[in-house]
Amino acid sequence: MRRILHIDMDAFFAAVEEKRNPALKEKPVVIGGRGDPSRRGVVATANYEARKYGVHSGMPLRTALKLCPGAFFLPVDYDAYAAVSRQFKNVLLAITKTMEDVGIDEAFLDISTEPDSNETIVEKIKTGIYERTGLTCSIGIAPNKLLAKIASDMQKPNGLTVLTEKDIEHRLWPMPIRKLHGIGPRTEEHLKAMNIGTIGQLAELPLDTLIRHFGRSYGQYLYDAARGIDDSPLVTHREPKSFSRETTFQEDVKNWQTIARTIAWLTKEVVYDLASHGYCARTVTLKIRFSDFRTITRSSSTHETVGREEEIRRLAFSCLKRVDLTGKKVRLVGVRVGNVKARVEISSHH
Ligand code: DCP
Numbered sequence: 001m002r003r004i005l006h007i008d009m010d011a012f013f014a015a016v017e018e019k020r021n022p023a024l025k026e027k028p029v030v031i032g033g034r035g036d037p038s039r040r041g042v043v044a045t046a047n048y049e050a051r052k053y054g055v056h057s058g059m060p061l062r063t064a065l066k067l068c069p070g071a072f073f074l075p076v077d078y079d080a081y082a083a084v085s086r087q088f089k090n091v092l093l094a095i096t097k098t099m100e101d102v103g104i105d106e107a108f109l110d111i112s113t114e115p116d117s118n119e120t121i122v123e124k125i126k127t128g129i130y131e132r133t134g135l136t137c138s139i140g141i142a143p144n145k146l147l148a149k150i151a152s153d154m155q156k157p158n159g160l161t162v163l164t165e166k167d168i169e170h171r172l173w174p175m176p177i178r179k180l181h182g183i184g185p186r187t188e189e190h191l192k193a194m195n196i197g198t199i200g201q202l203a204e205l206p207l208d209t210l211i212r213h214f215g216r217s218y219g220q221y222l223y224d225a226a227r228g229i230d231d232s233p234l235v236t237h238r239e240p241k242s243f244s245r246e247t248t249f250q251e252d253v254k255n256w257q258t259i260a261r262t263i264a265w266l267t268k269e270v271v272y273d274l275a276s277h278g279y280c281a282r283t284v285t286l287k288i289r290f291s292d293f294r295t296i297t298r299s300s301s302t303h304e305t306v307g308r309e310e311e312i313r314r315l316a317f318s319c320l321k322r323v324d325l326t327g328k329k330v331r332l333v334g335v336r337v338g339n340v341k342a343r344v345e346i347s348s349h350h
């Protein structure tokens with residue numbers, strides 16, 4: 001039997017903001033867009049205080065303001081959250097290298113071969129994360145990823161939930177189908193139309209019915225998932241698809257040379273990332289956001305992969321040539337290299 005953990009940070013963006021500004025503690029906090037609810041933008045997250053008023057992720061900021069006029073509205077500071085995310089993942093990596101990085105605030109760990117008990121490991125994780133970041137997380141423990149993810153969500157915040165195969169009938173089956181990873185709004189609608197609302201009702205459907213409605217592989221997936229079956233291993237290393245850097249000017253820029261110099265500098269940074277990971281690339285994409293937030297991209301590709309700074313810079317500048325800058329001010333520029341491939345090691349013997 002495997003021992004899989006799913007670790008999910010509580011009200012993540014909001015918790016980071018509360019940590020660095022204690023005046024926000026115990027007040028409703030909403031994070032989203034540029035933090036101005038009179039302007040366009042959606043809620044990235046809200047803390048538990050604000051959730052009491054019905055505020056949730058994905059809702060327009062304007063709606064959040066109506067529901068909770070007393071809330072503090074803050075802009076998304078992605079770099080700050082990414083930095084805390086790295087700290088929290090380092091705590092997990094100190095337990096085992098078998099970690100799957102799922103997103104900015106969640107990860108799976110496979111502790112099947114660790115000598116320590118679940119209790120000891122959970123204690124190490126919770127105190128480690130709290131000591132490094134001052135934040136809390138919720139943890140699910142189960143024989144597979146599917147159930148571990150469901151478990152971590154069952155007692156938030158600062159929860160710990162263990163699901164075993166014995167719990168499938170009593171704890172999994174009463175849940176709504178959308179709790180199953182891989183069931184999105186479209187599948188949910190389709191199943192609702194078949195009068196299927198709970199995971200238990202899904203489990204009653206014969207395999208051939210599911211295959212008829214959803215195709216062989218997804219039908220089989222749903223059949224297994226409804227039974228809490230999931231053999232998928234952790235994906236511990238993802239091949240990167242691209243490397244990118246971007247920067248927002250302190251003030252919007254008209255001057256071509258300033259823009260060109262910034263692109264050259266971003267290229268240097270991207271080439272450094274690319275090289276230090278041992279990759280070459282085939283495509284360079286330039287991103288330009290104007291002062292009115294209109295954003296354009298231009299790409300250039302080569303047949304052979306390239307990795308040297310001059311080569312990548314030449315591609316970036318050929319993209320810049322195709323952008324009409326007349327009469328416009330630039331707010332942000334970014335450089336991305338895509339179609340990356342591991343550099344072929346040149347063997348030392350001939
Ligand atoms: N997020 C976002 N837009 C969404 C959903 C989430 O930008 N539509 C961001 C903000 C969240 C982070 O991702 O802080 C993690 O998402 P979660 O769904 O795990 O939500 P929280 O961590 O905020 O809350 P919870 O305590 O319910 O996990």
Ligand code: CA
Pocket residue numbers: 008009010011012105
């Ligand atoms: Ca979370």
